[in-house]
Amino acid sequence: MKKLYSIEVIDDCENTILLPADASIPANLKRVAFGTIKVECSIALQKFGGNVVRISEDLLQTLKIPPVSPVLHVFFEGDILYLGPLVGIFTSGFGSGEVKPIGDRSIIFSKLLAVQNTAGVTAFLFGAQHINWDAGTINGLFYHDGWKRFEVPFPDVIYDRIPNRRTENMPKIKRVKERLQKDYLIPWYNPGFFNKLDIYERLLQENSIADFLPETHPFTSFSIVERMLGNYGHIYIKPKNGSLGKGIHQVIFDKKDQNYYMRFKEQSGEKRLLKFDTLEKLVQHITAKQNISNLLVQQGIHLMRSEQKPVDFRVHTNKNKQGIWEVTAIAAKIAGAGSATTHMNSGGIVKAIDELTDLDKNHELLKEKLISSALKISKSLEKHTEGTIAEIGFDIGIDRKGRVWLFEANSKPGRSIFKHSSLKKDDLLTRRLSLEYAVFLHEQSIKKPEDIYR
Incomplete structure (x- = not known):
């Protein structure tokens, strides 16, 4: 029964969910779940087919299905009918603004949330401060003709969009991730950053x-740089956990003039090409600005x-x-x-x-x-x-x-x-x-x- 269904509200019954007549469902279904909320209810087939699931208003409120969830998948297992998935996108950097609640990244997340109907999910944005642990709910940020907040259950799945390693290593962030994964057994995808x-x-x-894989080593000694330059003619010295090309130095040995050249970009954005008559001086220039234990040496490729x-x-x-x-x-x-x-x-x-x-x-x-x-x-x-x-x-x-x-x-x-x-x-x-x-x-x-x- 893995296909998309639109949601309609019915007001002439209570605690009821109606599935299309052609839906193949087991007879023992007696509970419905949305996120971590599970409740008993009446589950029946309606007279008509199609891809519409009808839910009574009171049940919609009990499940805390937000009014921006027009399309969902339907699954069943045991005696439970699952509506979802409810996807929580976990990140940080929230501000107080309503137009740009997460600063410059607001546009990126609005574009991501804009495809949720096509994907067949209900997705929202949240941070550690939006969790109500006692109630088991989250004051989630949804995007639908602008940013809106709705209280929803803990999600079925969490998509990790923590922006950087520094934030990821904060004790508060670590505690939230550990608690949601271990105590609530919520699947979590794309955690962490690659080293x-x-x-x-x-x-x-x-x-x-x-x-x-190009030959790569931690920058442990001058001799590694010397050997790899001799083997490959040019190498890269880069941060182990860098991104966006920051901190990368290209080192070239010119056999004709027996000089060493280093190409890199300053923090100001200025591109530099420096010439050194010895490799020792070149290495000293790099290690004066960066901790050698955070660097690696990589084979240059033509x-x-x-x-x-x-x-x-x-x-x-x-x-x-x-x-x-x-x-x-x-x-x-x-x-x-x-x-x-x-x-x-x-x-x-x-x-x-x-x-x-x-x-x-x-x-x-x-x-x-x-x-x-x-x-x-x-x-x-x-x-x-x-x-x-x-x-x-x-x-x-x-x-x-x-x-x-x-x-x-x-x-x-x-x-x-x-x-x-x-x-x-x-x-x-x-x-x-x-x-x-x-x-x-x-x-x-x-x-x-x-x-x-x-």
Whole structure:
């Protein structure tokens, strides 16, 4: 009975829910659930078919179904009929404003919540301060012709959108996550942030994935930098937990003039290229500003080029409502002039693959190679990562010989690539699937809880 139903209110009966006449339901149903609220009620078939579930006004109020839930899925197990899923999007950074209740990120979340009907979920935004533990309810933020607040039960599923590691490690946030997961057994997806070195070491365990990984080590000694420069000609020194290209240094050894060059971006945004006559001086320059224990050293790759500039790719993968990985977006990123990376905030340009010029490789073959690699890595990451992940943003490169390289995997990928006009459909798809996966997770928690809570 996994299909979408619209909700209608009936006022000529009490404590009643009516399902379509053609609905195949067991005869023993006697309770209905929405979120963590379960109540006994009368469940019957109506005279007409179609995709409409009719609920009495009093039952609607008891279940705390908000007036912005016109479409839901219906599941049943044992004697319970489940309406949902009710999806809580957990984040932080709330303010007091009604127009932008979560500051500049309000527009991002309004777009995410705008696809909930298509996904067949009821989704809301909440933070630690919105939880009423005694009542078992949340004063959730909904988006429907503007931001509105409604009191709802604890959700069936929680989608983690904590914005950064610092917030994630706050004791209050940790306590909320632990309590909702352990005490209330609410499935939680996309928790945490990937640690670059940890991900590298985990993926290295699989031979089929190890071929995608550039040599990477923690920055433990000067000799590692020296050896890798000798092997590869150029390397990257980057933060273990960095994002958006911040703190990345490209180091190049020029064999002709026997000098070392370092390309990076200052905190002010200014791009720099510095020359050093010894590697010691170069390393000292980096470690004077960054703690060496927070850095890693990575093999440099001679990337394929477009418009005479290095190009790599952002590939998004999402799990759908069947719990299967699929590639939802691919964008090419062309490095900006004088930049150590292809990030947009360093002058990088986003293009659709079909827009790339002067490439030796066929565009369709290029897409197939990226899709195949991203799906293989997604499945491996899922196997080697704690928690339930449902979306990943990959930075993938292809060298001049056609070999695929994984540079980074992000559990909470940025969305700047979707500003490109040709990626609007992909933007919509990634948002829809990030909520649709909650349908799968909710059904699994009902029918196969051992797979969720193992």
